[in-house]
Amino acid sequence: xxxxxxxxxxxxxxxxxxAGSALAQAGKISGDVVKIAVLTDMSGVYSALxxxxxxxxxxxxxxxxxxxxxxxxxxxxxxADHQNKADVGSNKVREWYDTQGVDMVTDVLNSGVxxxxxxxxxxxxxxxxxxxxxxxxxxxxxxxPNNVVHYVYDTYALANGPGKAVTKQGKDSxxxxxxxxxxxxxxxxxxxxxxxAMGGKVLxxxxxxxxxxxxxxxxxxxxxxxxxxVGLANAGGDTINSIKAANEFGLTKxxxxxGLLTTIVDIHALGLPTTQGxxxxxGFYWNLNKETREFSRRFFSKxxxxxxxxxAGTYSAVLHYLKAVQAAGTDDTAAVMKQMxxxxxxxxxxxxxxxxxxxxxxxxxxxxxxxxxxxxKEPWDYYNVKQVIPAAEAFQPMxxxxxxxxxxx
Amino acid sequence: xxxxxxxAYLIGLGLLLLAPMFIYxxxxxxxxxxxxxxxxxxxxxxxxGLLSFGHAVFLGSAAYVTGxxxxxxxxxxxxxxxxxxxxxxxxxxxxxxxxxxxxxxxxAMVTLAxxxxxxxxxxxxxxxxxxxxxxxxxxxxxxxxxxxDDINLYYLVLAIFxxxxxxIQRTIHSPFGQILKAIRENEPRAISLGYDVAKYKLLAFVxxxxxxxxxxxxxxxxxxxxxxxxxxxxxxxxxxxxxxxGGMGTVFGPVVGxxxxxxxxxxxxxxxxxxxxxxxxxxxxxxxxxxxRGIVGESLALYQRMIxxxxx
Numbered sequence: 001x002x003x004x005x006x007x008x009x010x011x012x013x014x015x016x017x018x019a020g021s022a023l024a025q026a027g028k029i030s031g032d033v034v035k036i037a038v039l040t041d042m043s044g045v046y047s048a049l050x051x052x053x054x055x056x057x058x059x060x061x062x063x064x065x066x067x068x069x070x071x072x073x074x075x076x077x078x079x080a081d082h083q084n085k086a087d088v089g090s091n092k093v094r095e096w097y098d099t100q101g102v103d104m105v106t107d108v109l110n111s112g113v114x115x116x117x118x119x120x121x122x123x124x125x126x127x128x129x130x131x132x133x134x135x136x137x138x139x140x141x142x143x144x145p146n147n148v149v150h151y152v153y154d155t156y157a158l159a160n161g162p163g164k165a166v167t168k169q170g171k172d173s174x175x176x177x178x179x180x181x182x183x184x185x186x187x188x189x190x191x192x193x194x195x196x197a198m199g200g201k202v203l204x205x206x207x208x209x210x211x212x213x214x215x216x217x218x219x220x221x222x223x224x225x226x227x228x229x230v231g232l233a234n235a236g237g238d239t240i241n242s243i244k245a246a247n248e249f250g251l252t253k254x255x256x257x258x259g260l261l262t263t264i265v266d267i268h269a270l271g272l273p274t275t276q277g278x279x280x281x282x283g284f285y286w287n288l289n290k291e292t293r294e295f296s297r298r299f300f301s302k303x304x305x306x307x308x309x310x311x312a313g314t315y316s317a318v319l320h321y322l323k324a325v326q327a328a329g330t331d332d333t334a335a336v337m338k339q340m341x342x343x344x345x346x347x348x349x350x351x352x353x354x355x356x357x358x359x360x361x362x363x364x365x366x367x368x369x370x371x372x373x374x375x376x377k378e379p380w381d382y383y384n385v386k387q388v389i390p391a392a393e394a395f396q397p398m399x400x401x402x403x404x405x406x407x408x409x
Numbered sequence: 410x411x412x413x414x415x416x417a418y419l420i421g422l423g424l425l426l427l428a429p430m431f432i433y434x435x436x437x438x439x440x441x442x443x444x445x446x447x448x449x450x451x452x453x454x455x456x457x458g459l460l461s462f463g464h465a466v467f468l469g470s471a472a473y474v475t476g477x478x479x480x481x482x483x484x485x486x487x488x489x490x491x492x493x494x495x496x497x498x499x500x501x502x503x504x505x506x507x508x509x510x511x512x513x514x515x516x517a518m519v520t521l522a523x524x525x526x527x528x529x530x531x532x533x534x535x536x537x538x539x540x541x542x543x544x545x546x547x548x549x550x551x552x553x554x555x556x557x558d559d560i561n562l563y564y565l566v567l568a569i570f571x572x573x574x575x576x577i578q579r580t581i582h583s584p585f586g587q588i589l590k591a592i593r594e595n596e597p598r599a600i601s602l603g604y605d606v607a608k609y610k611l612l613a614f615v616x617x618x619x620x621x622x623x624x625x626x627x628x629x630x631x632x633x634x635x636x637x638x639x640x641x642x643x644x645x646x647x648x649x650x651x652x653x654x655g656g657m658g659t660v661f662g663p664v665v666g667x668x669x670x671x672x673x674x675x676x677x678x679x680x681x682x683x684x685x686x687x688x689x690x691x692x693x694x695x696x697x698x699x700x701x702r703g704i705v706g707e708s709l710a711l712y713q714r715m716i717x718x719x720x721x
């Protein structure tokens with residue numbers, strides 16, 4: 001009996017200091033070191049999109065910022081592989097905020113991880129500049145305009161651009177090949193809406209399971225539909241396999257294939273003969289102008305590959321953040337967010353970019369068409385930019401926002 | 410011996426009580442959740458000899474149900490945990506009663522197949538949020554304590570873990586546990602002794618599923634979300650790895666295994682970048698080739714040998 005009492009006493013004695021230390025952990029933000037963290041997928045399915053490229057983008061931003069502004073504060077960069085697991089990602093970020101003094105997290109591709117990290121970021125009142133995830137939930141249902149900026153793209157922008165622009169060019173009947181999960185469904189829906197808004201027709205859609213290996217029956221349906229455009233509402237390996245199969249079935253001769261989430265990395269992997277004539281929206285193309293070429297060649301010399309919109313966006317996000325810290329003279333979240341929203345973004349990635357009240361960064365998107373082998377003059381020279389989609393049209397208008405914090409205003 | 414064991418447990422509990430002062434509490438909570446998951450799995454694999462290859466589905470379904478109960482139905486925290494655990498137990502009964510009709514590799518395949526079916530359900534069902542996950546689950550309060558505070562939650566998680574661990578310990582050393590071990594060693598003989606083997610297996614399966622569910626429900630509370638990862642077959646594989654690495658069929662093995670794996674996943678994430686998966690693979694290969702009894706199993710064997718030498 002006495003033993004038990006002793007035990008109970010010692011346990012309660014232990015509880016007290018533990019509770020005390022929790023209070024002590026909420027320290028003050030130091031103005032001496034600005035700590036930036038890149039959370040990304042380094043080993044999994046999305047590692048070619050972001051991964052080490054994103055880390056390099058952030059490094060280059062810090063380099064450029066230091067050269068231009070000679071800041072008084074120190075800048076540190078850390079990075080981690082979330083292995084596409086929301087618990088690993090959110091745990092890491094929580095730990096970064098609580099014990100490592102991290103001020104801002106960027107990249108965070110994979111929507112599941114991104115939303116989890118957004119919650120932690122809001123709770124700890126830090127900043128996430130998301131350059132990797134696609135889900136529009138980040139600026140709608142799960143928006144957190146005081147802490148989270150969705151920087152590069154989302155499913156709406158990816159769907160809306162080609163949906164409108166391609167239809168406008170007279171290719172007005174669509175058929176969809178859709179990955180059968182939320183991401184695919186929302187891409188299909190957003191694109192259909194855009195097509196219909198331009199007076200186009202959607203002739204049908206076929207759903208395929210995630211990571212399907214055989215696309216032949218789906219593509220035969222697409223071919224039989226006689227639609228002028230076949231939209232691929234899928235991503236990663238599924239996109240690559242469906243493009244390959246489309247090519248084998250000769251579908252590309254009479255119909256235009258529009259990838260709804262395709263980047264230059266996929267085109268590089270598949271090669272021009274397979275992909276020529278495809279159309280899609282990109283947030284960045286290295287061969288746009290002198291500035292993008294300079295940035296991209298520097299990137300290439302270290303990465304042995306041209307940047308897609310993720311690393312380029314991460315570069316821009318980190319640079320914009322550091323400039324805001326410099327101007328505000330503090331790394332306090334509210335002050336930096338205010339500064340970032342007040343300043344337009346002009347760098348290699350975006351011209352006249354602007355962060356809206358709901359946390360959506362809007363910038364021009366590009367509708368591109370993949371060149372024929374004969375037109376390509378050098379390695380990585382892959383796109384004809386068919387149309388620049390202006391920032392105001394590229395993203396979901398504020399009027400349609402489902403973000404509660406913005407609606408209240 | 411039993412006195413020594415209980416002293417060891419007390420020391421372990423003491424260390425866990427002190428842990429959040431030295432180690433990041435969220436990480437310890439995650440370790441505890443996965444340790445409980447692995448212990449539940451070990452009850453089935455280590456003590457009954459049934460390799461379920463779909464155990465993540467119990468973790469995942471409880472995580473989703475708890476998340477939904479707390480977020481949408483706004484139930485009190487304790488009821489939410491119970492709802493999740495109950496759902497996993499029911500699912501365990503459903504899957505278990507189908508799967509135990511087969512043995513060995515067929516049993517493993519049936520559990521995997523059924524688990525994949527449930528995974529597909531989670532992928533498609535609107536309430537799970539698909540690949541975006543069920544996010545922003547409130548932790549709520551318990552007996553007036555605000556669980557949003559990590560330290561408060563830590564002691565709740567620790568209490569859940571300690572209680573479940575005690576339950577598993579009791580189960581293993583009960584007559585019921587003895588029969589499970591008998592089934593593992595020689596099923597025909599257990600039948601010939603007059604035991605209804607199928608019933609015992611089913612009960613063990615349901616118990617294991619329920620405890621795995623409790624782990625999943627607690628995990629939702631810790632992280633405030635449930636995602637597809639929880640129900641994915643990768644997680645089913647991971648729990649096998651944890652159990653084998655720590656020591657299958659030892660009480661403490663799964664705890665050690667889970668600690669090693671979860672800590673490595675977390676600590677290596679920002680140190681070696683893309684090499685995490687390679688390192689995990691290497692550890693598994695080394696474990697299977699060099700020390701098959703796992704960390705705890707090998708240590709126990711070493712200890713026994715030393716004692717044996719001393720007595721001689």
